[in-house]
Amino acid sequence: MKLRSWIVSLLLGLLLWSGFMGSSSANPPVVDSPRLTIAASPSPNQSAAVLHVLNRLSFGARPGDVDRVTQMGIETYIQSQLSPSTIALDPNLTQQLSQLETLNMSPPELVRNYQPPQVGRGKLSQEAMRAARQKSRRVMQQALEAKLMRSVSSPRQLEEVMADFWYNHFNVFGGKGLTRVWTGAYEQQAIRPYALGRFRELLGATSRHPAMLFYLDNWQNTAPNSKGARGRFKGLNENYARELMELHTLGVNGGYTQQDVIALAKIFTGWGLQRAKGKQAGMQNGFYFDADRHDFSDKVFLGKTIKGSGMAEGEQALDMLARSPITARRISYQLAQYFVADRPPQTLVDKLSQQFQATDGDIRAVLNTLVHSAEFRDPKFYNAKFKTPYQYVISAMRATGVDATAMTSGKNLLALYGMLKQWGMAPYGCISPDGYKNTQEAWLNPDALLRRITFATALANGRFNQGNPVDTAQLTRTLGNNFSDRTKEVLNSSPAALQASLILGSPELMRR
């Protein structure tokens, strides 16, 4: 029910969007302005290498990026991105983010201030209920704004890329009950701060965040005969334990058994949410370990005995999972797939896996190895990855140099969100815990390509730039002039007014 009004505004956004589609592709200027001729680039190899690094470590080149990286040198660029704190924040972006007051609220605050009361609890009028639901939608709206703004204009691009990568890995669907007001907080508190840190800490942060515990039902996970077992807290719930192994760490073929799932579920009994009224001093983020619902027996987990002691059992299990070579291999595979190729070379996966284990899961160190590997630098993997809908939209926005803040406010936000939803990749909108894929197989299909081209032409004609069409010359420079012969030939023989659309809808821009 809560969703209905959100859907209505979404539909309005879609209507706006499709309406605009119609009008924006109305008559292009008749006058034949001087056609931009794309000449060959002066140093193609250098330019290709720079673009490759920008394509993979960021969401795509913005105007000036290619020149900047060429000047500072690829290595300097890589090292700065690996240490985001060394990169100055963008004051404009910071200012915009500071206006999103819900971004930094804790889960308990968010519930107190934004969670609408249950339907049918009788106290509020229809009118007041509607207002309450409207207010709660603000939280998700701000989370979306922040994500889009950061993706498009944060100078700490690798941090954003990794925040997105890890969000998918530890996916929480933003449309399930309390996750509606907790998703932004989850990304902010449990994902982003650890995106380039140690895997064990990232894992720990997600395991203790109310959004994850709610989404995967662990907040209800209770030892059946425990003191606190009552009502909906009546028994074991394996959901989180299973996904923790299957998706977050070992993987479905990671060698664990159903007995291990049960043992892990028992280990995590009591890991839940601070109750709204109550004397427990939960953690500031709203996590609470309820000993009354915990199974204090000894367990055998992955062949090891875990003595029943309380919350420490969970920490021990997380240690084991984070340190397992199987986890190392799996995360390495996923990173290699994300950054190099859909079917990553085994040599690379092995290298990363070794580094992962050697550094006890230091993500920065693993990435460092990755970007310096021969595989990453092999030109045969340049442009090998088909962009996901999100990657495509953000890269196109970045390429046009559109001002991030203008882009994400009001109806533009609605339009972008609606579009990504249509394309099957609404941010925070992946229902299943395995998150969105990033392979060509998952995203390339005829309908998708046509939709992207429709978007490209609208963008080129100024859709997100107050109607000011994109400057083709600048666009070409931004993209390092790096087009295939076929694309160059088509561009050079097409009317000037079409060139920006063609570039933004080109095969080159569909890949990274």
Add this chain to the structure above:
Amino acid sequence: MNRRKFLYQAGLVSAGTIAALGTHGWVARTPAANGRNRLIVVFLRGAVDGLNVVVPYKDEAYYEARPTIAIPRPGESGGALDLTGGFGLHPALASLVPLWQQKSLAFVHACGSQDVSRSHFEAQDRMESGTGTRVAADGWMNRLLGLLPNHTPTHAVNLGESIPKSLMGKVSVANLPLGRVANAAVAIDRPQISAAFDRLYGGTDALSKAYQEGRQAREKLLADLNAEMMEASKGAPSPVNFASDTKKLARLMVRDPGIQLGFLALGGWDTHVNEGGSRGQLSNRLKPLGEGLATLAQELGPVYKDTAIVVMSEFGRTVKENGNGGTDHGHGNALWVMGGAVKGGQVYGQWNGLTESQLHEGRDLAVLTDYRDPIASLLQRHMGLSKAQLSKVFPGFTPQSNLALV
């Protein structure tokens, strides 16, 4: 597990009275997957209240549980339209009565998926995935599409804003937006633009191929639509509603024998508050749905005999009405099946009444027939799938019943 042929008759359910229809149903009617027959799925998103659609008016428990929103018995004011065996149809669906009488409309009651989350999103995902409680990356209709012969860009057509999970997967699917937007030109329809992009994507690589298929599908669908519009333009502008969309789909399918699968979704069924009985919210939504389905049958014309239509929803609603004159998320529902070849005029499935002990968790209609059962029946007998092929569409699923719906 019993493999029983389910057939509900006049209050009796026993193995003895089960008709021997289709005991040889496993023998495929055609040696290979059928390249001619059509299947249309209409998905009602939001959990439609099946108990008020196919009303068990002979069950006292139904009236006890729904003091204000129950549909009265046939013959009473606002009463259900009698079907068979103590079941009646919501009066707002009067437009479907002729199909029932012609025996090309049937229902499978107490039907649904194994999902017990009662979450719209999760349950829809699982139902559309067709893989039980796990969710696959692709949907069952896409896997089905991969098994049908003669793939073309318009082999499957979705009418809607985005491709549903049911149709997601390896095989390409055409998409047509609903309503007037469908006929609105987008950039790629303008010759100057399409000519340029055609050259950009004129190669043989994967992107070029996807682009070319998309263009072909769009061109074909638009050409068909434009032809329709020219013929219809003599009358008043047609209203934009479900019936206009089903008409569009029907006409496309008539024109293009290559379109074997169709999909439409309709929302607005989540009646937690003020559901209404014979009149009200639910009734207001059922009426255009019924009319749309009747239009679909009518407009399919000669193709109707080769078409099966399934109407499904992710789960049903609670037996008892709640404190707001509505119903909450439940479990079992009624599945609707229509089509020229369908053995209609029956309410299939098992019915154990609505006493609390028979309900799922004491509150919902139980799921006594997995939704994949009736669909499997259609896939084998109407689409000509072999047993092996069926297990590719619904991996890990073995049909429990031998529903001979066709």
